[in-house]
Amino acid sequence: MKTLPKISESEWLVMRILWSKGPLTANEVVKSLTGKTKWKPKTIKTLITRLMKKGAVKFEKEGRKYRYYPAVSEAECVRMERYSFVRRVYGGTTRPMLAAFLEDAKLSAEDISELRKILEQKEGE
Amino acid sequence: MKTLPKISESEWLVMRILWSKGPLTANEVVKSLTGKTKWKPKTIKTLITRLMKKGAVKFEKEGRKYRYYPAVSEAECVRMERYSFVRRVYGGTTRPMLAAFLEDAKLSAEDISELRKILEQKEGE
DNA sequence: TAAGTTAGATTACAGTTGTAATCTTAGGAG
């Protein structure tokens, strides 16, 4: 398992687009982000370039343009980010963190029963 | 409610010390961090200084040295960090995040029943 | 009182990030 690159706040937005919509040209990424950010197209190109340098995205050529796609797994990146978040804020102790999250979250009845199911399942282990 | 300063990864360590142990001199902070990090004392002083400039800590004079203490609430900072984490990684949708957290976490039976209690309580609202 | 220690103040310096603009060159429009 290779080491995951560190993805910055802004870069996360780009990665999420690429994870969800597969290989895209730079312009398609720009289009996907329209409305969600006020970034200039150039800014987005820069972010893509940086992600490539970090090894977080790869590309395949299509004519003279590239189609970019993620080179790292979303699940892994998310896991790492969660881990680093818990360590930073709670010093690694998970339970108080979860408790705070749950208390603070706006959850629908459905959400709640979903989460309870997960807990019950874990309890059975 | 004032705007919270942005606290960096390293600075979080210092803040957590100050939140938990109240006003401390720089040296006491250094001592508290011994073993937890490999930072030189100077590094820790720098972090404290930066936190002061950001308005995250204040100090009271004691002779010619200062005793530093947090100027922002831990709960608020944690909440903000949680919020920004969820937004960055999950685009703001809380449930999948919580589900992932719960599934991934190593939880004791006690943890689980604690968390279930919270959920039940929320369900009743 | 002179010298050493030490606390805070100032300075250092490279890497990352946010946020783009300019340069270069390959393809498409005429």
Next chain:
DNA sequence: CTCCTAAGATTACAACTGTAATCTAACTTA
């Protein structure tokens, strides 16, 4: 074939970060 456009490459530049070292002035100690 020439000129314009637009894609990627290169460059910009300040703020923030990680990680300290040096400077300065106030106590402490001999």
